[in-house]
Amino acid sequence: MAPDDMPRTQPLDAVDQSLVDGVLARQLRPLAKTITLIESQREDHQARARSVLEALLPHTGGAMRVGISGVPGVGKSTFIEALGLYLIEQGLRVAVLAVDPSSSITGGSILGDKTRMERLSQNTAAFIRPSPSAGSLGGVAEKTRETMLACEAAGFDVIIIETVGVGQSETAVANMSDMFCLLQLPNAGDDLQGIKKGIMELADLVVVNKADIDLAATTRAQAQLKTALHMLRPVSPNWSPPVLTLSALRMEGVAEFWQTVCEYRDTMKRTGEFETKRRRQARAWMWELIDAGLRAHFRSHPRVRADLPALTEAVEEGGTTPSAAAQRLLRYLKDAV
Numbered sequence: 586m587a588p589d590d591m592p593r594t595q596p597l598d599a600v601d602q603s604l605v606d607g608v609l610a611r612q613l614r615p616l617a618k619t620i621t622l623i624e625s626q627r628e629d630h631q632a633r634a635r636s637v638l639e640a641l642l643p644h645t646g647g648a649m650r651v652g653i654s655g656v657p658g659v660g661k662s663t664f665i666e667a668l669g670l671y672l673i674e675q676g677l678r679v680a681v682l683a684v685d686p687s688s689s690i691t692g693g694s695i696l697g698d699k700t701r702m703e704r705l706s707q708n709t710a711a712f713i714r715p716s717p718s719a720g721s722l723g724g725v726a727e728k729t730r731e732t733m734l735a736c737e738a739a740g741f742d743v744i745i746i747e748t749v750g751v752g753q754s755e756t757a758v759a760n761m762s763d764m765f766c767l768l769q770l771p772n773a774g775d776d777l778q779g780i781k782k783g784i785m786e787l788a789d790l791v792v793v794n795k796a797d798i799d800l801a802a803t804t805r806a807q808a809q810l811k812t813a814l815h816m817l818r819p820v821s822p823n824w825s826p827p828v829l830t831l832s833a834l835r836m837e838g839v840a841e842f843w844q845t846v847c848e849y850r851d852t853m854k855r856t857g858e859f860e861t862k863r864r865r866q867a868r869a870w871m872w873e874l875i876d877a878g879l880r881a882h883f884r885s886h887p888r889v890r891a892d893l894p895a896l897t898e899a900v901e902e903g904g905t906t907p908s909a910a911a912q913r914l915l916r917y918l919k920d921a922v
């Protein structure tokens with residue numbers, strides 16, 4: 586489609602233009618305000634957020650997006666702080682975002698909480714944003730993806746997206762990262778059954794943290810994890826996920842970690858996989874939004890709302906088939922167009 590035929594969102598007013606200018610000038614206050622718009626549930630805020638993001642879009646895509654997951658207590662925040670400080674030493678700017686599905690239940694966020702990464706949060710080259718707290722996992726992930734774009738427009742070189750090692754949030758984070766890293770404990774190898782196979786399959790890199798506690802156990806876990814990874818089909822024909830060991834607490838192994846991330850990025854860029862993966866992620870993101878939009882539109886249709894409870898009950902009680910009920914409800918949408 587020629588750029589002139591592309592659908593446009595509403596034009597920017599002076600306030601939103603100043604947000605865009607501020608973000609592009611790498612100022613943190615306009616960035617934070619933009620993210621507040623992104624996270625808002627209000628329709629008018631969402632429309633403004635879309636316009637702002639569209640203006641920022643040509644300036645996005647430049648960061649390395651690194652997803653980090655691991656069970657509570659594995660040392661994610663200790664590691665992210667160590668990594669962030671290391672990257673800043675290398676002259677890079679780092680944004681830390683989080684996808685925490687529990688935040689939508691508790692209304693508060695565990696991950697990305699500033700007090701968890703005190704030294705990093707005080708550094709002007711770092712930006713830490715807790716998980717958005719509203720909505721389903723899909724909603725939370727959606728807001729985080731948009732926040733990631735805003736951070737890229739604000740010139741951050743590395744975006745770290747943290748998530749807890751439970752549930753579907755890992756898939757959501759893997760789907761928005763260039764590289765997905767899984768943190769493990771030194772006893773991980775003893776209980777390989779406990780590590781969900783699906784999550785190992787997502788990993789581009791596995792890290793055994795807390796190597797300082799028991800080096801022998803760490804080395805054993807590393808070997809066992811390597812064997813386990815070998816048995817899985819690699820995600821990429823050009824990359825076998827390595828298993829590293831480190832101590833986040835002592836800041837040992839952090840440089841090697843980053844070197845591996847850079848090797849991965851260079852390999853993926855050389856083979857074209859980097860670009861292919863981002864294109865695939867963007868396409869999947871659009872379809873997710875279409876699916877969610879259709880579902881919301883369907884549920885808000887007056888006749889669907891009127892008939893849904895009785896039809897649901899009829900389906901549950903075997904009075905009608907799910908397919909007949911679905912057909913009937915979907916027809917209301919067809920009649921509407």
Ligand SMILES: Nc1nc2c(ncn2[C@@H]2O[C@H](COP(=O)(O)OP(=O)(O)OP(=O)(O)O)[C@@H](O)[C@H]2O)c(=O)[nH]1
Binds near residue numbers: 662749831
């Ligand atoms: N010995 C040792 N302890 C560590 C290391 N990394 C983290 N810890 C400790 O492990 C505990 C948990 O670390 P966190 O960084 O809070 O772990 P987390 O994964 O962010 O945990 P949640 O906040 O519960 O998700 C803390 O007491 C850390 O000091 C390490 O490399 N070695």
